[in-house]
Amino acid sequence: MDAFLEMVKAKDPNQPEFFEAVTEVFESIKPALDRHPEYGQAKIWERIVEPERVIMFRVPWMDDAGQVHVNRGFRIEMNSAIGPYKGGLRFHPSVNLSILKFLAFEQVFKNALTTLPMGGGKGGSDFDPKGKSDAEVMRFCQGFMMELFRHIGPNTDVPAGDIGVGGREIGYLFGMYKKLRNEFTGVLTGKGLNWGGSLIRPEATGYGAVYFAAEMLATRDETLEGKVSLVSGAGNVAQYTIEKLLDYGAKPVTISDSSGYIYDEEGIDREKLAYIMELKNVKRGRVKEYAEKYPNAVYTPVDPAIDYNPLWNHKADCAFPSATQNEIDGKDAQHLMDNGVYVVSEGANMPSTPAAIDIYKEHKILYGPGKAANAGGVAVSGLEMSQNSLRLQWTREEVDGRLHNIMKSIHRQAWETAEAYGYPGDLQIGANIAGFVKVADAMLDQGLV
Numbered sequence: 001m002d003a004f005l006e007m008v009k010a011k012d013p014n015q016p017e018f019f020e021a022v023t024e025v026f027e028s029i030k031p032a033l034d035r036h037p038e039y040g041q042a043k044i045w046e047r048i049v050e051p052e053r054v055i056m057f058r059v060p061w062m063d064d065a066g067q068v069h070v071n072r073g074f075r076i077e078m079n080s081a082i083g084p085y086k087g088g089l090r091f092h093p094s095v096n097l098s099i100l101k102f103l104a105f106e107q108v109f110k111n112a113l114t115t116l117p118m119g120g121g122k123g124g125s126d127f128d129p130k131g132k133s134d135a136e137v138m139r140f141c142q143g144f145m146m147e148l149f150r151h152i153g154p155n156t157d158v159p160a161g162d163i164g165v166g167g168r169e170i171g172y173l174f175g176m177y178k179k180l181r182n183e184f185t186g187v188l189t190g191k192g193l194n195w196g197g198s199l200i201r202p203e204a205t206g207y208g209a210v211y212f213a214a215e216m217l218a219t220r221d222e223t224l225e226g227k228v229s230l231v232s233g234a235g236n237v238a239q240y241t242i243e244k245l246l247d248y249g250a251k252p253v254t255i256s257d258s259s260g261y262i263y264d265e266e267g268i269d270r271e272k273l274a275y276i277m278e279l280k281n282v283k284r285g286r287v288k289e290y291a292e293k294y295p296n297a298v299y300t301p302v303d304p305a306i307d308y309n310p311l312w313n314h315k316a317d318c319a320f321p322s323a324t325q326n327e328i329d330g331k332d333a334q335h336l337m338d339n340g341v342y343v344v345s346e347g348a349n350m351p352s353t354p355a356a357i358d359i360y361k362e363h364k365i366l367y368g369p370g371k372a373a374n375a376g377g378v379a380v381s382g383l384e385m386s387q388n389s390l391r392l393q394w395t396r397e398e399v400d401g402r403l404h405n406i407m408k409s410i411h412r413q414a415w416e417t418a419e420a421y422g423y424p425g426d427l428q429i430g431a432n433i434a435g436f437v438k439v440a441d442a443m444l445d446q447g448l449v
Contacts, residue, residue, distance in 0.1 A: 001030060009047055015098035016326065017217040021105050022049055024354060028432040031421040036440070042448075051104065053332065054078040056097070057147040059125060061140045064133055073144050075123035077157055080105035081442035084155055085121030086111055086378060086385075088162030095126045102325075103349055104163075107378070109158065109435030113410045116382035120159055123148070129164050130284075143170035149177050154185045160381045161190040164234070165326065167202075186388025188382035193393075196265070197270040198384035200399040201377075205347055207400070208241030208376015208407045209368070213345035215411035216366040224248035227329045230341070232256045232309075233323035234280050234287050234338070235375070237347040239321050242273050253309050255324060257287045260301035261311040263295065293315055308332050315339045322347030330355030337363050346370035357428065364425075372410050374429040379406045 005026065009019050024034075026045070033039055055075040062068055074097065077085045087107040092102070100122045108120030123292060125144060129137050152159060160302070163171050170190045177187055184196075191197035200207070214224055227250045231238050234255045242252045251267040255276060275293060279285045291299035300310055312319065313335040314330060321327050325348065328336070333356035336344070345368040346352065352360070360367040380403055387393055394402075410431070417437075418430030 001033075004045055011121065012098070015101060018101040020104065020354070021102040021350065024350075024357075025105070025109065025436065027437045028429045031423070031429070032433045035421075036437070038444065039440050040090075042444055042445055044249050047443065048079065048108070048436075048439065049105070051076050051078045052080060053151075053294060054097070054101075055123075055148075055151050055415065055427070059127065059140065059143045059147070061136070061143045063136050071125050071127040071140070073123070073147060074100050075124045075148060075151055075157070075159070076100045076104040076121055078120045078122070079108045079439060080114060080119035081446060083117035083119045084153075084170065085157035086118035087120055087122040087183040088160045089126035089165045089169075089173075090122070090162040091127045091129050091164030093125070093126055093128045094260050096123045099325075100124060106349055106371050108439055109432060111377045111378055111382075111437040112383060112435040113372060113413060114375050114379045114406055115409055116406075118378065118382050118385075121159070122162075123159060124162065124165070127164075129169065130329055136169070137169060138172045141169055142176045145173050146180065148173075149180045152177075152187055154187050154385070158186070158381075158385060159188055160378070162384070163235070166190075167192060167329055172263065181234040186385050189384040190385070195387050196298050196384075198380055198387055198399055199394070199396040200403060201380050201384060202236050203240040203243070204380035205237045205374050205377030206242070206404055207244045208323065208379065208403060209237070209241055209345045209347040209373045210244035210248065211376065211407035211409055212368045212373040213318060213320070213343055213366075214221050214366055215408055216343060216345070219415070219425075220366070224250040226251065226319070227343070228253060228317050229319045229320060230312060230314060230316045230336075231255045231322055232261070232311055232327060232347050232351075233321075233348065234276060235322075237322040237377075238320075239273065239277055239280070241322055241347055242276075245320075246270060246273070250318070253314065255290070255313055255315065257285055258302070258395040259286045260288060260299055262287050262297050263311070263314060264291045264292045264297040264298055266289075266296055266385060276333055291348070297399055309334065312336050313339065313379075318345070320345055321345050321351035324348055325350045326353050328352045328356045330359060332356065333359040337365070342366060344368065345373045349374065361426070361428075367412075367427060368427045369431055371428060371435065376403055376407055379403055
C-alpha cells in the first residue's frame with residue numbers, strides 16, 4: 001500500500017488534494033483489498049486512480065467594458081464503470097487540476113452508493129462569478145460550453161452545478177448546449193422546473209445530510225429534536241440543511257461565508273432563514289448583514305492570524321460542515337469534541353482533514369463522511385436524469401420520498417459493510433468499501449478497458 005501511494009504521489013507531485021483523497025480511500029479499503037486478491041491481479045488500484053479522460057481548454061470571454069479575459073476550463077471524466085460520468089461544475093478561483101481530480105475521485109464512490117447507475121466526473125473553471133453582471137456570466141458560460149459540448153451528452157457525461165454554478169449558470173450552459181447540438185436532452189441537471197428540472201434538486205444535498213444524521217442518531221435511539229447544530233456555509237447546502245433541521249425540531253445557530261460567520265444563540269428560525277435566502281440568493285449579499293438585521297446575533301469576520309475556525313468552537317450537539325473542503329482541521333475537531341458535539345454529517349465534499357477524522361474516531365462520535373452524507377445532491381440529479389428519460393416530472397413528495405429512501409439505503413450499506421469487514425460503526429470505512437467494491441466488480445466484469 002505504501003509503495004502504491006508513493007507511486008501516485010510521484011506521478012502527480014503537485015496535486016496534494018488529489019493525493020489526500022486517494023490516501024483516505026485506500027487506507028480505509030485495505031480490508032477489501034486483502035479479501036479480494038483479484039483486484040490486485042487486475043490492477044484495479046492503478047486503474048481506478050487514473051481518470052479515463054482529462055479535458056482542459058481555454059475560455060476567452062469579454063466583460064461589459066469590452067475587455068478580454070481568458071480562463072481555464074476542465075472536465076475530469078474519472079470512471080464510467082457503472083454509468084455515464086456524473087458530477088458538478090465548479091466556478092471558483094481556487095479550481096485547478098488537483099482539486100477537480102480529488103472531487104471526481106470522490107464522486108465515483110459517492111455515486112456508486114446511491115444505488116443509481118452513474119459513474120463519476122467533475123469539472124469547472126477558475127472563473128469567479130462573484131461581482132460579475134448577468135451578461136458577463138452568460139458570455140463566460142456560453143464560451144465554456146462551446147468547448148465542453150463536444151465531450152458531454154445524456155448517455156456519456158451529465159454535469160451538474162457546484163460552487164459558483166447555480167440555476168443561472170446552468171440555464172446559460174444548457175441554452176448554449178441546446179443551440180450547438182440542436183437537441184433538447186437531459187444533458188445537465190439542476191435545470192429550471194419549466195425546462196426539465198426536478199423538484200427537490202436545490203434542497204437535496206442539505207436535506208440528505210440531515211436525513212443521514214437522523215439515521216446515525218437512530219442507531220442510538222435518539223432523534224434530532226432539540227439538538228443544537230452548527231452549520232457552515234450559506235449557499236444551497238447550508239440553507240436547506242437549516243430548513244430540514246427545523247423540520248426535525250433541531251436548533252441551527254450558525255451560518256458563514258468567505259467573509260466571516262454568524263452565531264445566533266437564539267437559533268435560526270424560519271423567518272431568519274427566509275432572510276438568509278433572500279440575502280444570498282437574490283441580493284447576493286454577505287452574512288454580516290444578518291447581524292445588522294438581527295442585533296442579538298454575533299458576526300465574527302475571518303481572521304487570518306488565528307489557526308482555527310471559531311465557528312466550530314461553540315457548545316452544540318451536531319455539526320454540519322457545508323462550505324468547502326478541509327474546513328475542519330485537527331484543532332477545530334478538538335474544539336467540537338470539547339464543546340459536546342457528537343454528530344458530524346458532512347454536507348460539503350471532504351470538509352474534514354485526516355487529523356480531524358482521527359479525532360472523530362478517537363472519540364467514537366457519529367461521523368457521516370461526505371461521500372455518504374452529502375450524496376443526496378447527486379442522487380436527485382440521478383432522479384432528474386430518470387425523469388428526463390421518461391419525459392415526466394414527479395411530484396415534490398415523490399422525489400423527497402425517493403431521496404429519503406436513498407439516504408437510508410446509503411447509511412444501511414455503510415453500516416452493514418463496516419460490520420461485515422470487522423469495523424462496526426465506522427461509516428467512513430463502510431462507505432469507502434461499499435462504493436469501491438461495486439465499482440471494482442463492474443470493472444472486472446467489463447475487462448481490460
